[in-house]
Structure formats: C-alpha cells, structure tokens
Amino acid sequence: MIIEYLKKIGLLIILVLIQVLVLNQIHIFGYATPILYIYVLLKLPADISRNGLLLWGFTTGLIIDFFSNTPGMHAAACTALTLLLPQIRSLYAPKGDVELVQVGIHSMGVSFFTKYLLTAILVHHSILLLIEAFSFFDITLLILRVSSSTLLTFVLIMAIDTLNKPKKLV
Amino acid sequence: MRKLLDFLRRYNYWFLFVLLEVTSFTLLIQFNNYQQGTFFTSANRVAGKIYEMEANVTAYFQLKESNQLLLNHNTQLEIQIAALQKMLQRQKVSVAKIDSSLIAPFIGVKFIPAEVINNQISEINNYITLNKGTKEGIKEGMGVIGPGGVIGIVHLTSPHYSLVISLLNIKSRISCKVANTGYFGTLRWAPGDSRYAFLEGIPRHARCKKGDFIVTSGYSEIFPVGARIGRIFKVTESKDGLSYTVCVALSSDFGNLTDVRVVAQEFTPERKQLEEEEVKSNDDH
Numbered sequence: 001m002i003i004e005y006l007k008k009i010g011l012l013i014i015l016v017l018i019q020v021l022v023l024n025q026i027h028i029f030g031y032a033t034p035i036l037y038i039y040v041l042l043k044l045p046a047d048i049s050r051n052g053l054l055l056w057g058f059t060t061g062l063i064i065d066f067f068s069n070t071p072g073m074h075a076a077a078c079t080a081l082t083l084l085l086p087q088i089r090s091l092y093a094p095k096g097d098v099e100l101v102q103v104g105i106h107s108m109g110v111s112f113f114t115k116y117l118l119t120a121i122l123v124h125h126s127i128l129l130l131i132e133a134f135s136f137f138d139i140t141l142l143i144l145r146v147s148s149s150t151l152l153t154f155v156l157i158m159a160i161d162t163l164n165k166p167k168k169l170v
Numbered sequence: 171m172r173k174l175l176d177f178l179r180r181y182n183y184w185f186l187f188v189l190l191e192v193t194s195f196t197l198l199i200q201f202n203n204y205q206q207g208t209f210f211t212s213a214n215r216v217a218g219k220i221y222e223m224e225a226n227v228t229a230y231f232q233l234k235e236s237n238q239l240l241l242n243h244n245t246q247l248e249i250q251i252a253a254l255q256k257m258l259q260r261q262k263v264s265v266a267k268i269d270s271s272l273i274a275p276f277i278g279v280k281f282i283p284a285e286v287i288n289n290q291i292s293e294i295n296n297y298i299t300l301n302k303g304t305k306e307g308i309k310e311g312m313g314v315i316g317p318g319g320v321i322g323i324v325h326l327t328s329p330h331y332s333l334v335i336s337l338l339n340i341k342s343r344i345s346c347k348v349a350n351t352g353y354f355g356t357l358r359w360a361p362g363d364s365r366y367a368f369l370e371g372i373p374r375h376a377r378c379k380k381g382d383f384i385v386t387s388g389y390s391e392i393f394p395v396g397a398r399i400g401r402i403f404k405v406t407e408s409k410d411g412l413s414y415t416v417c418v419a420l421s422s423d424f425g426n427l428t429d430v431r432v433v434a435q436e437f438t439p440e441r442k443q444l445e446e447e448e449v450k451s452n453d454d455h
Binding site: 017020021024027030033049050051053054055057058061062065066067068069070071072073075076079080083131132135136138141 | 182183186187190191193194195196197198199200201202210211212214216217220221224288290291292293294295297299333340361362363
C-alpha cells in the first residue's frame, strides 16, 4: 500500500518536472499546450476515499501553480476535477461490471477509457481556462485553447497509457 | 438526528471541496490584487532552483543567438559613440575634456545584470523569473531592459530570485512616447501575439507613420528616458475615435531572452519627498 503511494508520488514528481520544464514551453499554433500532469490524478485507484482524492488534486494543482506563477488556478481546477472523477467513471461504466480498482486502458477497455479520459480532460481544461478568462475574456480564444489543448493532452495520455502495461499477475 | 449524521458522513467530502476551492480562489485573488510574498510563485526557493538548473543547461543551446545579439548591440553602440565623437569634434570640444555635467544625468543610475531562468510568452499573464534578488539590490518596481529593449517591471523579490511582470502581461502599463515627435501614451499588451503591443492615447493631430521609433518617456523614473521599446507597425483609430491606437512591433525577442539588466535608478530626494507627501495627504482625507 505504502509502496503504491510512493510510486504515485514519484510519478507526480516526474510529471510535474516534465510539465514545467518541457510541456509548458510548447504552444502549438500559439494555443495548444498539453497538460500532462493530470495523468497522475486520472490514474489514482478507484477505491481511494473522496477526501483523499480531493487532497491529491489540490496538492498537485498547487505544485504546478508554484512553477507557473498562477497561485490557486491549477489548484482550483484540479480540485474540481477530482470531485467529478468518480461521477465521470460511473457515468460511462458498463452495466453489471465488477467493481473497478485499477484505472487504465488495459483494465477498462478502449471505449470506456476513451470516454472517461476525454470527459475528464475537457472538464479540467474548461475550468482552468475559464478561471484564466476572468482576467481577459475572448470567447473565440477560449474555445480554441480549450479544444486544441484537450485534443493534445488526450493524444499524449492515450499514448502513454497504452505503453504503460501493468505487469500480469502470475 | 441519525439521518443528519449519516448525511454528513456520506457527504463530508463536499465540505473539504468547498474549503479547498475557497483557499484556491483566495490565493488567486490575493496574487492578482495585492503585493505579497514570493512563496506561491516561481521566485520561491525550490522552483527558482529548479528553473536555474534548467536555464544552466538550456543556455548553451542559445549561445550562438545570444552572441549574435550582443555583437549587434555592440556594433550599434560603437556606431553611436563614433557619431557622438564626431558631433563633439564639430563643437570643438575634445573628447577627453567632457566634464562631469555631461555625465550628470546618469549618476544614480545603476545597471544590475541578471539572467532569465524562466520565461513565459503565451499565457495571458506572462512572468519572467530572474536569478538575482534583494541580495544584489533588486527592489520591487525597478525596470528591466534586455539587449533588444524594454522587457518589464520587477513585481516581487525574494533574497535570491525576482519575479518580473513581462511587457507581455495584460497588467503591464509602460509610459512611452514616439521618439521624434514626443507624443506620449501608455503601452499595453493584448494576449495572442508576443511580437506586438499597443500604444494608446496618441492624439489625432499627432503625425506618426510606420517605422517610427517608440521609446520610454521617463516620466515614471522606472526606465531612463529613451530606452528602446519598438517601432510603429500600424496606426489605427481607437474605438471612441478620439485618439489613435498604435500597433508597435517590439524590438525585444521575448522568445529568446537570456541576459537582461535591471535598472536601479535612485529617486531624486526632492521628487521622492514630494510623492511621499502626496500619498500622506491622500491618506489623511
């Protein structure tokens, strides 16, 4: 259990570093920035308590905020995302399926995971960029940024999760 | 009662959610509205260190461009010196005899060199992190100038790092003027393109054309008079039709910033005293 959490913390540190040092410098067409760090939140086990989930979200967001000079912005978006994650999962869960513990493309199947991922990313990016839009509102810019970033993040996480095969239990 | 307790137990995560969201928004509003510590920004110790390590590595990739930029800057300065010397000779003053009155305006102006360790260009509020802080004498409100021209104004400082409001920030306001005519206005930036900014408030009778230089006005004592900002790219009418809005092509390349100078101007005591009195009288009312 503890090893599992240490692994998650390690993943968090790696993703934060990749995010702030590499991905934040990417702006395809000036709009799309992949936001990879939410991968760690999406991969949290399904049986984690709601309070624990929220705390994970808040902390992850706050760490990103440190680096990008946006105190509170990512934290607010991630907290909202982690509140909605279980709802999003139960929305698309196939009926009569056994209780899900592992979250991932291999344990959930392509269709279920794709829907879950796309909704979660869209929710997070919309909230994040809406909060940003408080200081400057331009509806076309907002829609362009949300849709292009969502697409980019989606492709990136799909690729990583497909490669990240869980070890088979013998 | 039991039902109520059950309800609270089942939905207690909502309280945590509200608490965390309120904390987030408090941080957000505080950062936007008030001067505060650097703890939640990239000028804090951990983030600063990580960005510094990254800058140490990536600086090598830009060595060639930086070199070229410095060379150009040097050449320009040399040409300027040659031109000035020629002018002085025409005035029959030998260069060696320049008396202190000529240098007087520059006394009290100090340049602190610093390195850019983090630079944002495509957010709505862009910030730059520098690797020098209060220990080297950088204070909040000082101007920052790069090889191409004006970069921004120091917003927050910690002992070893400082956070600069980039010119590419919708909160940025810089007082500047058209170099040859002297008409002045306020330079602002609109999100989208990091190459252009907008100069507002140029009166309609002012004649300005594409290619005119835009420089700092020096009214605020943040920047010295005549620091380069850019050139006029396009002149359009403002929305109310009373003045021109000038699109300025910035002369600094914000995508490639490595070395900058922080302008430490000592306020003339008289002006400082005057402004302090003004603030005091405002407080009294």
